[in-house]
Amino acid sequence: MTETRSHLFSPLQIRDVHVRNRVVVSPMCLYSAVNGVANDWHLVQYGKLAVGGAGIVFVEATAVEPAGRITHGCTGLWCDEQIAPMRRIADFIRAEGAVPAIQLAHAGRKGSSQRPWQGGEALTADDAARGEGPWRMVAPSAIAANPKRAAPEALELDEIERITQAWGAATRRAREAGFDIVEIHGAHGYLLHSFLSGVSNQRTDRYGGSRENRMRHPLEVAAAVRREWPKSLPAFFRISAIDGLPEGWQMEDTLVFSKELGRLGYDVIDCSSGGIDADRSRSVATALTRRPGFQVPFAEQIRKELKMMTMAVGLIVNPKHAESILAQGQADLICIGRELLHNPQWPLHARLELEGESAYDIWPPQYEWSLRKRAQWAAAYRESEGAE
Numbered sequence: 001m002t003e004t005r006s007h008l009f010s011p012l013q014i015r016d017v018h019v020r021n022r023v024v025v026s027p028m029c030l031y032s033a034v035n036g037v038a039n040d041w042h043l044v045q046y047g048k049l050a051v052g053g054a055g056i057v058f059v060e061a062t063a064v065e066p067a068g069r070i071t072h073g074c075t076g077l078w079c080d081e082q083i084a085p086m087r088r089i090a091d092f093i094r095a096e097g098a099v100p101a102i103q104l105a106h107a108g109r110k111g112s113s114q115r116p117w118q119g120g121e122a123l124t125a126d127d128a129a130r131g132e133g134p135w136r137m138v139a140p141s142a143i144a145a146n147p148k149r150a151a152p153e154a155l156e157l158d159e160i161e162r163i164t165q166a167w168g169a170a171t172r173r174a175r176e177a178g179f180d181i182v183e184i185h186g187a188h189g190y191l192l193h194s195f196l197s198g199v200s201n202q203r204t205d206r207y208g209g210s211r212e213n214r215m216r217h218p219l220e221v222a223a224a225v226r227r228e229w230p231k232s233l234p235a236f237f238r239i240s241a242i243d244g245l246p247e248g249w250q251m252e253d254t255l256v257f258s259k260e261l262g263r264l265g266y267d268v269i270d271c272s273s274g275g276i277d278a279d280r281s282r283s284v285a286t287a288l289t290r291r292p293g294f295q296v297p298f299a300e301q302i303r304k305e306l307k308m309m310t311m312a313v314g315l316i317v318n319p320k321h322a323e324s325i326l327a328q329g330q331a332d333l334i335c336i337g338r339e340l341l342h343n344p345q346w347p348l349h350a351r352l353e354l355e356g357e358s359a360y361d362i363w364p365p366q367y368e369w370s371l372r373k374r375a376q377w378a379a380a381y382r383e384s385e386g387a388e
């Protein structure tokens with residue numbers, strides 16, 4: 001045990017789940033599933049992130065129904081055949097000491113897309129010719145996600161109810177697969193966020209209009225998921241704290257919504273932003289300008305005003321920066337995305353940087369014994385050379 005325990009590597013208890021440190025692997029789509037079924041690529045990807053020392057490893061946005069995928073390559077939990085490959089992943093993550101977590105999602109009007117490396121645009125006839133045709137996109141209102149996309153179809157009331165049930169069923173499957181944390185993807189312009197924002201939701205029934213009405217479907221989903229998720233296990237919700245559009249969802253809305261989530265038994269608000277309108281020229285530039293930790297103030301405000309646990313995400317790449325966010329009480333967890341694609345062992349390296357070489361004790365034994373020896377040799381060499 002090290003004497004100078006950093007905040008980043010302090011454990012956290014959430015309900016019955018013990019998290020070994022505050023580093024969380026952000027959910028990141030790999031677009032590599034077939035018919036929503038995870039495969040060896042997913043096992044290796046999430047497995048190496050667990051070996052890399054994170055406290056929680058999130059499996060990517062996983063669709064609650066086929067039309068809820070972003071691309072044909074997205075994972076799903078809309079049928080029982082999708083459970084067993086997910087269980088392999090959850091089991092491996094747990095065996096490596098991390099908490100297996102999964103984000104459930106519905107893409108709404110941002111579905112029926114090509115994979116990013118195929119262009120990321122709407123699926124075309126060429127895609128259909130190679131077996132990956134477009135599907136019917138649904139949303140609160142028939143408003144396209146951006147000028148390049150077709151308008152989705154506005155959901156009928158019975159369809160909204162059916163989708164809520166699909167979230168509940170996918171949650172049951174996530175538990176059966178052995179995940180210990182479930183997160184609802186309510187951000188980035190996907191279905192739930194598109195209900196919240198008045199920019200994309202112009203319904204005139206009980207699901208649109210007032211803030212209370214726009215929150216109705218996301219809160220019904222949140223309640224359905226929480227009902228299916230054991231009380232002993234944590235539930236997270238990822239929000240876009242602001243749209244970035246002057247007429248859209250604002251921080252005061254997020255505070256009201258997060259309070260409701262707290263009442264429903266949500267433990268952590270995962271604070272992201274944006275995604276409702278791809279036309280960034282209309283967005284509030286200062287609020288969404290990409291700079292290190294640009295979304296941390298959202299996590300800080302929710303944490304301080306609502307006394308809820310929050311997770312900070314977005315351009316956090318430097319261990320000392322992550323440490324200072326926790327030390328200043330701005331968030332409880334640090335969620336890291338692309339930096340972990342760049343360096344899956346970021347947590348192990350971060351602990352060496354923050355706590356010194358004694359931190360090798362948390363490296364997997366398969367690596368630790370020889371790297372510790374190497375560090376001792378290096379120190380002895382430096383001493384013999386009279387170097388620092």
Ligand SMILES: Cc1cc2nc3c(=O)[nH]c(=O)nc-3n(C[C@H](O)[C@H](O)[C@H](O)COP(=O)(O)O)c2cc1C
Pocket residue numbers: 026027028029030060061103185187188238272313314315316335336337338339
């Ligand atoms: C390849 C890729 C896939 C992503 N997939 C998801 C996803 O499935 N769910 C989600 O909420 N965010 C997703 N995101 C956003 C990340 O989780 C994260 O919020 C974002 O990249 C900002 O964090 P970072 O600067 O540490 O990468 C994705 C980002 C990338 C780069």
